Amino acid sequence: MSGSDETSPAGKQLQQADRALHDRFNWYPVAKKDFKDALRSKGLWVLAAIFTVLFVAPIAVRLYFEGIGPSPPDGGLSTRFVIEGIYLDLVTVVLPIVTIFVGVAAITKEKTSGSLKLLLSLPFSRRSVIIGKVVGRGAVVAVPFLIAASITALFMILSDLSLNLEMYTMFVLFSLLFVVVMVAIAVSISGAVSTTLRSIIVNAIFYVYVTFGWNSFANGVGKFLYNDVGLSRSLRWNTVLFLKMASPTQAYKTLVNSMLASFSDDVQPRLQQFAEQWDLSLSQLGPQQYSRYNLFDTQGSLFSAGLPDEDKRVLCESVSGGTYENATVAANNQTNTVTVTTSEQTQTFQNVGNITANETQAQAFCTAGGGDLPFYFSDPAVVLFMLGWIALAAGLSYYTFDLVDL
């Protein structure tokens, strides 16, 4: 090899690692070749630049126009806000496009040109070709992503934004898992079809469906099971949540959301606010429970707009493992009092302020106490769902690439 005259200690270590990977993994040369190819084509650096601009620009713009943004207790634009409000949506929309772009022709190009024949006449099984391609192309997305994430972290530190390194690192790790899953899917589709054009079409359909159509699919199935098959409410919403989290995008979002929530005592801001205002002891859902419950709150108008109270109760208690709590706030302008009633207590507050009319408001909260989240909805299970997509991609490759004539 041409690099054998390398003498620096770092170079030697790199060589040793290269050697060890080579000896251990049959697919390693395939992955390395693909990665080097991307290095040579400069595509890697273009990608790193794009990611960096996408990450830095929104916070830079916000800093410039709005100063420090909403002020959380620790001052500055918090890491959680940046991830939750900007990066999570950015990553779920942009990253799959990038992985498709990088993986769509991984196999089809070699198929149509004929270089696949050279590759397969070497000591590579078809399986190692697929794995090598997934790892190689995965690295082609992951390395620029890591470069951009590092630059962004540096930017946040230098511009006096608070950076919670632990939270940020977790976010980057989950994003890398998401990258691997999406690349595996793109490459396996590329192995399953005969031309790059077909691969583009199938990948595009998959992308649009998973990113934009999945929730209505999950809700549709739930509705059908409830209305036409006669499943119980509990089973209906359990199924819907399961289907929602089965999407790689949603699974990734769920993982990041519950990770973010776990960093804060203030898991449910609305509940917290209410409890503090009326001096009530309302126990909050755990971060995992809350992020599941929140899937229905934030995804579409399902939860907020006219979902029957019974369904909300089921979502809270049977799906998220919480307690569905109704709180009634009754304002009386004659006595100038407000009475807050929950299932456990009733409190009356005197001299509250300008009460203009008699009105009664019912508010519903999902508080902790009902039970735990079942295992199949927990974070480890969601990680398994994501790995399940890799297994699905592997299965697809086995039946459409391993077993067939080229």
Place this chain on the structure above:
Amino acid sequence: MTAIELNGLRKEYADVVALDGVDLTVEEGEVFGFLGPNGAGKSTTINILLDFVRPTAGSAKVLGRDAQEESADIGERIGVLPEGYDVYERLSAREHLEFVIEAKNADNDPEELLERVGLEDAIDRRAGGYSKGMKQRLVLAMALVGEPDLLILDEPTTGLDPNGAREMRELIREESERGATIFFSSHILSQVDAVCDTVGILQDGRLIAKDSIEGLRDAVQGGMTLWVTLADPAGDVSTVEDTVEGIDGAHVTETDGSRVAIGCKSTQKMDILNALNDAGVDVENFETEDQSLEELFTAYTEQEVKA
């Protein structure tokens, strides 16, 4: 151990039978020419040996291993020039070879390999700009990495100029002397007889002959057509037919106006012309036509049937 062993190999595609029960053994150290007209099933056979295609029935063993179950192991010990390949545009010849050397755990020197195939001048150029012949040489160099026990070459001389074809034959000889088994396919007979120990002829998915090169030569000895133009066709055609029938192995195959075609061995050409002269036939002109490969195959199969 045998280098290649095919047992009842059969391959059906949706509407055609590409291979119809092929049994074939290639011994270690042999240079085996795999002959047949285009579409006979040569590439299908090679694609099965390389596990690009799975057989419908029967089995294929390469170097004692099952071609389908152990294709990665086989890949360690063979060198391949497949049909319809392409090289990686962005990689140079050196990088191609480095990749193959790494994949095969070999320790060859890329420069040395490229010198052997005559591509050393283009070693650091991107292969995307290579001519077809250069790509062929590069892939051949890749096939030589790791001193393989078996070389499988699909139509190795297509795309090469006469000089290149000669170099290819030399290379095959060198590799054979080193002890490698060589299995190569061709539809051009002249490429085969110069280098082969043994020849197999495939036609319509069946192996119709497997023989040494001498055996093949004997079988198709003098496969030739002699066209004679008669000055007086009306009177002489029947005389010609009678005269030719009297010569063993020769017969009139076609009559076209004043021209008569006589199928014979090449050594009989003068005998026939002399005999016609003796019989008083006025031959105005004559020409000879070598048999095409297809006719050779036909001649060979007819021979087989007669024997």
